[in-house]
């Protein structure tokens with residue numbers, strides 16, 4: 019299963035934000051999208067998941083134009099956690115997670131035993147099982163993020179799109195979400211597409227990184243191919259080295275010392 023964005027042009031009203039963007043996303047991989055604030059990362063993600071119409075080009079999901087899918091059908095292939103999301107105050111964790119299962123319901127029917135098994139399973143794999151009877155508003159930032167990921171997982175999509183899943187979390191909870199994403203990918207084979215701010219994390223977890231600058235694809239490739247001093251300078255305007263450390267699988271970024 020693949021998601022192919024071909025020559026995408028996306029914007030808001032008459033403005034054009036994303037220009038001639040061609041990217042391929044493979045199931046089973048972890049793909050990260052990086053780039054400066056306002057470069058168009060969320061806009062690409064929204065267009066690739068039909069949260070936003072595009073102006074030109076095409077999005078092909080599993081060989082078929084995204085516009086041809088019924089919502090329910092599409093939800094079997096892709097699940098999305100947008101950058102901004104909110105729940106009504108009185109939702110319990112297990113209710114919110116079961117809400118993610120709705121696309122599988124037949125009209126006028128209720129959840130089957132299998133649906134409940136899946137809902138329970140995703141609450142366990144995301145580590146929110148012990149929170150299931152709590153109100154979503156009683157959960158901490160890290161817990162809330164895991165609950166949302168569980169909700170999208172209950173949908174059982176083949177590829178999960180997460181827009182900045184770690185923003186606003188402290189470093190321990192950031193790493194926890196990264197580990198969760200990595201485990202999900204490894205153990206269930208679900209494809210992951212994430213917008214990430216932390217370049218070190220992108221380097222560490224990604225199979226592929228797509229760099230966006232000013233609404234255009236600057237580069238794409240393996241973390242080692244993409245995260246280079248040249249890219250950091252040209253895209254972020256920062257001076258940095260990317261170095262290997264003995265005993266560590268992935269290189270690390272060392273930013274230039276402040277004056």
Ligand SMILES: Nc1ncnc2c1ncn2[C@@H]1O[C@H](COP(=O)(O)OP(=O)(O)O)[C@@H](O)[C@H]1O
Pocket residue numbers: 030035053054055056057058059060061062
């Ligand atoms: N709903 C919107 N209406 C108009 N312009 C928007 C909207 N959302 C984003 N933009 C603009 O599109 C550009 C890219 O935004 P976005 O895709 O959110 O960037 P990123 O996710 O990389 O920070 C920015 O200039 C932003 O102001």
Ligand SMILES: [Mg+2]
Pocket residue numbers: 059060061101181213
């Ligand atoms: Mg964004």
